[in-house]
Amino acid sequence: xxxxxxxxxxxxxxxxxxxxxxxxxxxxxxxxxxxxxxxxxxxxxxxxxxxxxxxxxxxxxxxxxxxxxxxxxxxxxxxxxxxxxxxxxxxxxxxxxxxxxxxxxxxxxxxxxxxxxxxxxxxxxxxxxxxxxxxxxxxxxxxxxxxxxxxxxxxxxxxxxxxxxxxxxxxxxxxxxxxxxxxxxxxxxxxxxxxxxxxxxxxxxxxxxxxxxxxxxxxxxxxxxxxxxxxxxxxxxxxxxxxxxxxxxxxxxxxxxxxxxxxxxxxxxxxxxxxxxxxxxxxxxxxxxxxxxxxxxxxxxxxxxxxxxxxxxxxxxxxxxxxxxxxxxxxxxxxxxxxxxxxxxxxxxxxxxxxxxxxxxxxxxxxxxxxxxxxxxxxxxxxxxxxxxxxxxxxxxxxxxxxxxxxxxxxxxxxxxxxxxxx
Numbered sequence: 001x002x003x004x005x006x007x008x009x010x011x012x013x014x015x016x017x018x019x020x021x022x023x024x025x026x027x028x029x030x031x032x033x034x035x036x037x038x039x040x041x042x043x044x045x046x047x048x049x050x051x052x053x054x055x056x057x058x059x060x061x062x063x064x065x066x067x068x069x070x071x072x073x074x075x076x077x078x079x080x081x082x083x084x085x086x087x088x089x090x091x092x093x094x095x096x097x098x099x100x101x102x103x104x105x106x107x108x109x110x111x112x113x114x115x116x117x118x119x120x121x122x123x124x125x126x127x128x129x130x131x132x133x134x135x136x137x138x139x140x141x142x143x144x145x146x147x148x149x150x151x152x153x154x155x156x157x158x159x160x161x162x163x164x165x166x167x168x169x170x171x172x173x174x175x176x177x178x179x180x181x182x183x184x185x186x187x188x189x190x191x192x193x194x195x196x197x198x199x200x201x202x203x204x205x206x207x208x209x210x211x212x213x214x215x216x217x218x219x220x221x222x223x224x225x226x227x228x229x230x231x232x233x234x235x236x237x238x239x240x241x242x243x244x245x246x247x248x249x250x251x252x253x254x255x256x257x258x259x260x261x262x263x264x265x266x267x268x269x270x271x272x273x274x275x276x277x278x279x280x281x282x283x284x285x286x287x288x289x290x291x292x293x294x295x296x297x298x299x300x301x302x303x304x305x306x307x308x309x310x311x312x313x314x315x316x317x318x319x320x321x322x323x324x325x326x327x328x329x330x331x332x333x334x335x336x337x338x339x340x341x342x343x344x345x346x347x348x349x350x351x352x353x354x355x356x357x358x359x360x361x362x363x364x365x366x367x368x369x370x371x372x373x374x375x376x377x378x379x380x381x382x383x384x385x386x387x388x389x390x391x392x393x394x395x396x397x398x399x400x401x402x403x404x405x406x407x408x409x410x411x412x413x414x415x416x417x418x419x420x421x422x423x
Contacts, residue, residue: 009038013333072329084295109288134183192225197314208384217262350376
């Protein structure tokens with residue numbers, strides 16, 4: 001009988017601890033020998049820092065990649081996606097095809113974004129092209145809606161610059177770095193309210209890329225009906241879906257927590273918009289998740305001791321186009337409702353079944369490709385080895401200019417077609 005897995009966590013959440021205890025794993029402290037450490041992003045920084053000089057052994061695994069921030073910091077995610085597009089363009093890839101206005105046909109899935117203070121002049125140039133548009137400012141390194149505000153005048157940026165700790169745009173301090181993105185002011189509304197999608201994606205390895213989509217994602221609704229009116233730009237109950245903000249609203253419902261399952265959304269859209277366009281929307285969502293991971297794969301430190309479960313935030317506009325808003329390295333494990341607790345307990349259970357096969361002491365020399373029957377509510381989203389094996393990627397590159405539909409064949413749809421390589 002093999003020894004029991006020794007676990008540590010610095011995140012005291014019952015959905016984690018109950019899963020470890022259910023497996024009969026043994027709790028130890030981080031100063032003892034451990035096999036599995038579910039840690040915060042602050043701790044992972046210390047584990048892999050040059051000063052710490054930490055060397056993980058083959059029987060130890062952790063729940064973050066060392067430089068996950070290449071995907072999960074708002075500014076770096078956008079930078080990596082922009083670089084990825086340019087590289088595909090240089091290669092002459094059909095994925096980087098553009099329309100007559102110079103917009104990417106398949107890779108236009110993040111709102112126009114600039115870094116502040118670095119891109120201030122570029123932003124001003126873009127702002128002046130459409131002065132009636134609304135923009136959203138977000139601090140690069142914060143979560144849960146902290147520090148976010150909307151603007152529709154350049155004077156508001158200047159005021160922010162004066163009010164923030166830096167007296168001018170000279171400082172390049174990362175602590176003060178913000179991103180400013182074009183606000184999606186035509187979101188798809190249900191019951192008059194704005195919502196976003198929280199989807200869970202597990203990456204077991206970046207090179208080759210292997211990722212899984214959790215089927216039980218959910219929508220997070222605002223408590224106040226949406227209006228694009230400029231008089232409501234300061235009302236975060238209208239604009240931000242974060243539960244950390246919405247739970248303070250007087251209309252917040254503590255039973256359902258303002259949440260809907262992705263399956264409910266799908267049924268709703270199939271009945272109101274039709275099956276075909278709904279299927280196309282979900283194919284596009286899967287497509288942009290895979291492309292965002294491919295964009296960061298070359299720069300990610302693909303440490304064999306690591307896996308990561310990301311919280312993807314997607315907004316759908318009223319034309320049923322999905323937009324990638326951001327990716328979270330530590331999606332909340334706090335339960336706001338009974339259903340939430342069950343979902344997150346099962347999410348951790350299924351994640352552990354893939355990351356720690358059979359609940360046995362990990363062996364990092366093992367090829368992280370578990371059999372289908374242990375996936376639970378995960379489904380394989382993309383497996384680079386399989387894709388290259390069946391020639392899906394090569395087929396894409398060998399057909400320049402030809403649009404492929406959501407299932408990889410020619411699309412009869414007159415709308416935007418999607419290239420997919422994961423099916």
